[in-house]
Amino acid sequence: METRTGMEASIAIAEAVCLCDADIVAAYPITPQTHIVEHLSELVADGKLHANFVPVESEHSAMSVCCGTSAVGARTYTATASQGLALMHEILFIAPALRLPIVMSVANRSLSGPISIWNDHSDVMAERDIGWVQIFAENAQQALDLTIWAFRLAEDRRVSLPVMVNFDGFILSHTIEPVLMPDKETVQAYLPPFEPLLRLDVDAPVSMGPVGIPDIYTETHHVQQVLLTDAYGPIVETLDAFGKHFGREYKPVETYRADDAEVLLLTMGALGETAMEAVDLRRERGQKVGLLRLRLWRPFPFEDLYRAVGRRPVLGVMDRAISYGGPYGPVASEIKAAFYHREQRPRVVEFVAGLGGRDVPISDFDTMFDALFDTLETGRVPEPRLVGLRE
Amino acid sequence: MRRQSAKPKWTELAVGSAIDVPGSARYYKTGDWRSSRPVWNSEHCIRCGVCVIFCPEGCVLFQPDGYPNADLDYCKGCGICLHECPTGCIRMVEEED
Ligand code: SF4
Numbered sequence: 143m144e145t146r147t148g149m150e151a152s153i154a155i156a157e158a159v160c161l162c163d164a165d166i167v168a169a170y171p172i173t174p175q176t177h178i179v180e181h182l183s184e185l186v187a188d189g190k191l192h193a194n195f196v197p198v199e200s201e202h203s204a205m206s207v208c209c210g211t212s213a214v215g216a217r218t219y220t221a222t223a224s225q226g227l228a229l230m231h232e233i234l235f236i237a238p239a240l241r242l243p244i245v246m247s248v249a250n251r252s253l254s255g256p257i258s259i260w261n262d263h264s265d266v267m268a269e270r271d272i273g274w275v276q277i278f279a280e281n282a283q284q285a286l287d288l289t290i291w292a293f294r295l296a297e298d299r300r301v302s303l304p305v306m307v308n309f310d311g312f313i314l315s316h317t318i319e320p321v322l323m324p325d326k327e328t329v330q331a332y333l334p335p336f337e338p339l340l341r342l343d344v345d346a347p348v349s350m351g352p353v354g355i356p357d358i359y360t361e362t363h364h365v366q367q368v369l370l371t372d373a374y375g376p377i378v379e380t381l382d383a384f385g386k387h388f389g390r391e392y393k394p395v396e397t398y399r400a401d402d403a404e405v406l407l408l409t410m411g412a413l414g415e416t417a418m419e420a421v422d423l424r425r426e427r428g429q430k431v432g433l434l435r436l437r438l439w440r441p442f443p444f445e446d447l448y449r450a451v452g453r454r455p456v457l458g459v460m461d462r463a464i465s466y467g468g469p470y471g472p473v474a475s476e477i478k479a480a481f482y483h484r485e486q487r488p489r490v491v492e493f494v495a496g497l498g499g500r501d502v503p504i505s506d507f508d509t510m511f512d513a514l515f516d517t518l519e520t521g522r523v524p525e526p527r528l529v530g531l532r533e
Numbered sequence: 534m535r536r537q538s539a540k541p542k543w544t545e546l547a548v549g550s551a552i553d554v555p556g557s558a559r560y561y562k563t564g565d566w567r568s569s570r571p572v573w574n575s576e577h578c579i580r581c582g583v584c585v586i587f588c589p590e591g592c593v594l595f596q597p598d599g600y601p602n603a604d605l606d607y608c609k610g611c612g613i614c615l616h617e618c619p620t621g622c623i624r625m626v627e628e629e630d
């Protein structure tokens with residue numbers, strides 16, 4: 143059974159964590175993640191969630207607590223954003239190395255400086271190589287659903303890795319939307335009790351996190367590469383199972399009006415929703431534009447991307463962060479690398495938009511689509527462009 | 534007890550590279566780190582046991598003859614025993630190879 147209700151995305155995530163019966167919440171409040179943590183502390187105080195709420199003094203401590211509690215076999219959740227994610231940085235690598243299935247929501251927000259509390263993807267892009275499963279939600283329902291899914295995937299014994307659910311700060315975190323809230327029985331039927339692969343146990347002692355001397359470090363890192371790559375199978379399987387169980391389908395790469403599209407634009411996160419509006423408006427004018435929404439960021443869904451792009455000659459990529467002095471858009475650079483060795487590859491047109499909370503209205507998408515049609519006609523690929531920059 | 538190889542293949546690592554066999558450090562022979570080894574002159578030894586206690590590898594033990602000596606499988610040649618011995622009866626001899 144499910145209830146249809148209007149709810150802020152952050153509150154929906156906290157309710158999802160409650161439905162998943164997390165044992166531990168260790169988090170430090172930071173804008174724009176704050177409402178998740180506030181609501182979870184209320185749920186714990188009201189006795190609705192029987193969890194230990196650990197009010198830590200920093201995000202570094204939050205992730206350290208999460209590693210410890212996950213290691214003893216507790217279902218562990220945290221949430222952060224921006225500077226908080228950056229402060230976790232050194233501990234983030236430990237969780238996958240130790241196979242700790244922590245679930246974390248990240249309310250994506252720009253990094254300082256200048257100080258900015260608003261939305262872009264510079265926080266998550268700086269944590270690309272931490273070895274976590276990383277996925278993006280576009281609306282409140284997805285944020286709720288993917289939180290439930292994240293526990294199932296993380297705790298799958300073939301995977302046993304931490305999962306980061308990204309959802310855009312403010313434009314999604316603080317937006318009230320209609321959501322279908324499942325009941326506890328339905329969630330429990332999808333999410334079995336947590337049975338860790340390995341736990342700290344006084345009756346069967348193990349040492350977790352010992353030194354990895356040069357004789358062993360190489361092998362441990364090959365294991366991480368294989369594990370995260372091979373998580374792809376269980377990811378698709380558990381997303382399919384989610385679809386069958388809850389009636390909402392999710393794929394590593396999702397498309398919108400892409401089948402007969404002449405040009406494609408790729409987005410990640412909540413701006414995919416505005417992009418769909420922009421596609422509809424172009425379609426009304428008879429222009430065949432389509433959208434790819436990259437949902438799964440790690441492991442990178444190469445085959446899904448190749449299938450979705452097909453033989454299309456032009457692919458625009460909209461980044462939400464800059465790799466300074468490097469290949470410009472981090473997502474675009476990975477997309478181009480993914481196609482480098484393929485005979486059939488699109489011309490990739492790079493855009494960066496919506497930095498530090500700058501609105502990305504339909505007119506910005508029009509600018510991007512115009513550039514894509516220009517490349518389609520002329521075959522020329524323009525320099526990467528910061529959409530909306532005052533020049 | 535499962536014995537872990539000191540140089541496992543990537544497929545042989547324990548989950549999360551954890552050490553799931555208590556006491557397995559003994560399978561890792563630190564002796565090949567050594568560039569010089571301690572040699573005891575028991576004439577001056579007062580059998581105080583300081584070298585036994587201070588050896589960070591725990592590889593100095595009293596032998597059946599009543600005097601201490603190092604297990605060279607584990608002695609890493611740090612020279613702490615030499616430094617701590619109150620009667621100066623330990624010297625370091627360079628390993629030839
Ligand atoms: S040299 Fe170091 S390791 Fe070797 S016996 Fe002396 S104290 Fe122990």
Ligand code: SF4
Pocket residue numbers: 573577578579580581582583584585601617618619620621622623
């Ligand atoms: S510290 Fe020196 S005197 Fe004391 S037991 Fe060791 S070798 Fe002998």
